Amino acid sequence: MVFNSLHFVWFFLVVYGAYRLLPHRGQNWLLLIASYYFYAAWDWRFLGLLIGSTLVDYTCALAIARATSPRRRRVLLLVSISFNLTLLGFFKYFNFFADNLHTIFGALGWQVDFVTAHVLLPVGISFYTFVTMSYVIDVYRRDTPPTRDLLEFAVFVAFFPHLVAGPILRASTLLAQIAAPRTIRRQQIQDGAWLIAWGYFQKVFVADNLAALANSVFDPAASPTGINILLGVYAFAFQIYGDFAGYSNIARGTSKWMGIELIDNFRFPYLVRTPQEFWRHWHISLSTWLRDYLYIPLGGNRGSEWQTRRNLFITMVLGGLWHGAAWTFVLWGIYQGLLLIAYRAAASTTSIGRILRSQAAGARVLTWAVMFHLTCYGWLIFRARSAEHIGALSGRLVTDFAVGSIDVHGLLVPLLLYTTPLIVVHACEAWFDDLLAVRRLPIGVRYSIYAATFYLTMLFGNFGGAEFIYFQF
Amino acid sequence: MSAARRARRLLAFAIILAAQFWIFEAALRTWGSSEAALSFQGLFEGDPQIGYRLKPHARTRFVTSEFAADIAINGMGLRDDEEIGPKPPGERRIVLLGDSLVLSVQVPFAQTFGELLEKRLNARGGARYRVINAGVQGYGPIEEQLFFRRIVASVQADIVIPVIFVGNDAEEAVGSKGKLTMTEGAAPSAESSSLRTQLRRLVRRSMVLQILRLRAVSATERFTTTVAPPEPPLQSYAADPAPRIAEGLSIARTSIEDIMRTASANGAHTAVVLMPARFQVDDPDYQRLKAAVAASGGELVRDAATERFDRALASLPVPRLDLLPALRRALPGPDLFYQETVHLTPRGHAVVAEALDAFLAREIERDRAPSLQR
Numbered sequence: 122m123v124f125n126s127l128h129f130v131w132f133f134l135v136v137y138g139a140y141r142l143l144p145h146r147g148q149n150w151l152l153l154i155a156s157y158y159f160y161a162a163w164d165w166r167f168l169g170l171l172i173g174s175t176l177v178d179y180t181c182a183l184a185i186a187r188a189t190s191p192r193r194r195r196v197l198l199l200v201s202i203s204f205n206l207t208l209l210g211f212f213k214y215f216n217f218f219a220d221n222l223h224t225i226f227g228a229l230g231w232q233v234d235f236v237t238a239h240v241l242l243p244v245g246i247s248f249y250t251f252v253t254m255s256y257v258i259d260v261y262r263r264d265t266p267p268t269r270d271l272l273e274f275a276v277f278v279a280f281f282p283h284l285v286a287g288p289i290l291r292a293s294t295l296l297a298q299i300a301a302p303r304t305i306r307r308q309q310i311q312d313g314a315w316l317i318a319w320g321y322f323q324k325v326f327v328a329d330n331l332a333a334l335a336n337s338v339f340d341p342a343a344s345p346t347g348i349n350i351l352l353g354v355y356a357f358a359f360q361i362y363g364d365f366a367g368y369s370n371i372a373r374g375t376s377k378w379m380g381i382e383l384i385d386n387f388r389f390p391y392l393v394r395t396p397q398e399f400w401r402h403w404h405i406s407l408s409t410w411l412r413d414y415l416y417i418p419l420g421g422n423r424g425s426e427w428q429t430r431r432n433l434f435i436t437m438v439l440g441g442l443w444h445g446a447a448w449t450f451v452l453w454g455i456y457q458g459l460l461l462i463a464y465r466a467a468a469s470t471t472s473i474g475r476i477l478r479s480q481a482a483g484a485r486v487l488t489w490a491v492m493f494h495l496t497c498y499g500w501l502i503f504r505a506r507s508a509e510h511i512g513a514l515s516g517r518l519v520t521d522f523a524v525g526s527i528d529v530h531g532l533l534v535p536l537l538l539y540t541t542p543l544i545v546v547h548a549c550e551a552w553f554d555d556l557l558a559v560r561r562l563p564i565g566v567r568y569s570i571y572a573a574t575f576y577l578t579m580l581f582g583n584f585g586g587a588e589f590i591y592f593q594f
Numbered sequence: 595m596s597a598a599r600r601a602r603r604l605l606a607f608a609i610i611l612a613a614q615f616w617i618f619e620a621a622l623r624t625w626g627s628s629e630a631a632l633s634f635q636g637l638f639e640g641d642p643q644i645g646y647r648l649k650p651h652a653r654t655r656f657v658t659s660e661f662a663a664d665i666a667i668n669g670m671g672l673r674d675d676e677e678i679g680p681k682p683p684g685e686r687r688i689v690l691l692g693d694s695l696v697l698s699v700q701v702p703f704a705q706t707f708g709e710l711l712e713k714r715l716n717a718r719g720g721a722r723y724r725v726i727n728a729g730v731q732g733y734g735p736i737e738e739q740l741f742f743r744r745i746v747a748s749v750q751a752d753i754v755i756p757v758i759f760v761g762n763d764a765e766e767a768v769g770s771k772g773k774l775t776m777t778e779g780a781a782p783s784a785e786s787s788s789l790r791t792q793l794r795r796l797v798r799r800s801m802v803l804q805i806l807r808l809r810a811v812s813a814t815e816r817f818t819t820t821v822a823p824p825e826p827p828l829q830s831y832a833a834d835p836a837p838r839i840a841e842g843l844s845i846a847r848t849s850i851e852d853i854m855r856t857a858s859a860n861g862a863h864t865a866v867v868l869m870p871a872r873f874q875v876d877d878p879d880y881q882r883l884k885a886a887v888a889a890s891g892g893e894l895v896r897d898a899a900t901e902r903f904d905r906a907l908a909s910l911p912v913p914r915l916d917l918l919p920a921l922r923r924a925l926p927g928p929d930l931f932y933q934e935t936v937h938l939t940p941r942g943h944a945v946v947a948e949a950l951d952a953f954l955a956r957e958i959e960r961d962r963a964p965s966l967q968r
Contacts, residue, residue, distance in 0.1 A: 572611045575611075576615075
């Protein structure tokens with residue numbers, strides 16, 4: 122069941138109607154049943170994994186809290202992490218590693234028969250395993266107390282708005298809200314309505330319309346010129362942003378309607394000036410997870426400069442691999458790691474560091490433009506089919522960049538049409554540094570934006586029901 | 595918030611919504627390129643009995659991502675750059691009846707198979723031929739019968755050719771059978787009084803409302819599909835079709851018979867052409883549709899509709915041309931049908947014109963015997 126389906130609309134209306142009538146405990150039971158139904162709508166067989174993960178981590182966290190010996194606490198933590206990583210490793214990476222080892226041994230002339238299986242990827246497994254792992258680690262670190270209420274913990278893990286594509290929430294954010302009785306304020310209903318409407322706009326008007334443009338350029342059978350590849354990469358940059366930020370907004374909006382606040386997952390990521398800022402504005406829940414549970418435990422920036430660079434690199438490569446079992450994601454992670462390392466090195470030199478820190482308009486535009494294109498090149502790596510495909514597209518970007526070959530009607534005009542409204546609102550939010558800036562605008566401007574969002578979505582939206590990109594991760 | 599303040603805000607929102615409605619309406623009218631565009635819809639006018647017809651003297655340029663074509667309608671309401679006028683001595687006239695596949699708004703008039711056929715026939719020397727395009731978007735056998743009787747019979751045709759689109763003409767015949775019993779003049783007065791009709795007219799005049807209506811219809815269909823799965827699509831090709839297909843074939847045969855009688859009374863011959871659907875020619879399209887029909891519990895038989903029409907019309911004393919073999923012989927090669935609009939490309943028109951030319955040459959020779967039904 123995807124947010125942009127009629128099935129979800131009916132599902133949410135029924136659940137929400139019942140939710141408003143029930144007391145707190147009844148609401149939690151309803152949320153659990155609804156969330157399991159929401160998940161089972163894809164494939165009921167994988168519901169067992171979700172329930173299993175919930176039970177194992179609930180038990181481990183309680184046992185860790187009760188344990189007095191540090192060794193026992195560590196063993197229990199290891200059990201929980203091993204269980205989650207085994208789930209993730211088997212369902213997400215088994216075929217990837219088996220295929221690659223087979224290729225390596227084959228290249229060495231060794232005939233080894235690997236067990237291969239067509240393992241299906243359960244939707245959202247990367248998200249909910251990270252949610253449960255962070256909970257157990259937080260309990261181990263004594264950052265959060267364990268819950269004794271299995272129902273509350275099960276709702277925390279399975280809460281349907283964030284279950285399959287995040288944000289990856291911490292116990293301190295969500296579990297406390299599930300445990301406490303909720304009041305739904307008028308402001309939450311109004312803000313939530315805008316977030317839902319804007320999320321649908323980002324998905325069906327921006328992302329799903331731009332998908333056709335990006336697909337035409339990234340089709341391996343196509344041979345676009347450099348300028349058209351650039352337009353196709355721009356299209357993908359806004360497609361993936363519209364798709365994922367749209368999902369996050371719908372998740373935040375529907376949660377607000379239920380009196381639950383989720384964290385911001387995106388804060389104007391294409392307006393930043395440095396790679397470090399980018400990761401503070403893009404998929405915030407994943408980047409903070411990687412920072413808190415991988416980068417800092419690896420040593421963070423506490424050691425030498427070399428160690429810091431190594432930690433950044435490992436974190437970003439694993440972050441890339443989190444997105445999927447493919448070499449293009451690993452390459453994207455390597456690219457992001459190298460960007461961060463290069464940024465640290467560049468920022469410490471006097472001249473580049475001065476430009477990066479400068480608030481002068483020229484310096485800001487220059488650094489923004491450079492960063493935006495570095496980000497876009499990352500999306501080229503991310504979206505390409507293989508390393509060879511990356512090479513071919515990159516080659517044409519450099520050697521075949523004839524501006525005269527620009528596809529005005531097929532790429533440029535639709536790209537401008539589908540991105541301009543998004544960029545206008547994006548800029549407004551950034552100006553006020555508020556993701557709900559539209560809601561604070563004067564009434565005439567605000568209503569004009571509401572009406573335009575309605576007409577653009579209804580008249581030009583792509584209602585084909587395409588899945589969200591991040592479901593596959 | 596007070597009730598008065600809330601009312602003021604609602605009013606403000608309504609005014610903004612209305613203002614933007616006109617902005618989007620104007621933008622769509624200026625740059626819109628679908629068949630819902632007013633420029634395209636302006637080609638049609640209401641007709642008390644047939645429902646609608648091409649509007650005399652209407653002109654437009656129809657542009658989509660696949661094609662661009664100028665369309666001119668003459669004073670009789672037929673697609674032609676010139677008026678038909680009285681038949682000069684020595685001229686032989688051929689009338690093509692049919693739907694959008696005959697009207698062919700996807701290509702310039704000179705590239706329609708009717709015009710190409712006219713050129714071919716005239717290139718032979720001898721009698722001068724004029725091929726008259728009497729196709730109208732969305733027509734089925736009953737509309738063609740009525741349109742021929744009321745409008746086209748007066749062109750003094752020598753040969754009348756109903757072009758049957760086997761893909762939907764049986765279903766359309768069933769849907770339009772009520773038009774045969776409708777008396778002229780009665781329908782509009784009854785219709786104009788209904789609020790539903792007035793609303794429909796309002797929606798038809800606005801591109802924004804047309805698109806919003808399509809969204810609503812699509813959402814309703816998705817919901818009803820979930821509640822009660824519909825019958826598999828493409829019933830004309832189903833291995834086990836719904837009973838209405840047999841009824842539609844019977845109605846279509848009666849309509850052709852009527853056209854034949856009217857033509858004969860005016861001294862004209864009749865011949866029938868069977869036009870296939872794109873997937874009957876295009877393998878990937880066929881595989882896609884076959885899978886879609888199978889997914890909804892049906893079985894798609896690729897040439898079933900052609901064979902059914904062929905059998906249904908076999909008892910009529912008219913020569914028939916099935917275009918399917920000619921179109922299949924033209925493969926492999928550039929597309930015969932457009933990908934999005936599934937209508938003939940200029941190459942498709944050329945193939946059809948060649949097949950019709952050969953067919954008429956055969957039948958004209960025989961006519962001297964004579965065999966074309968008079």
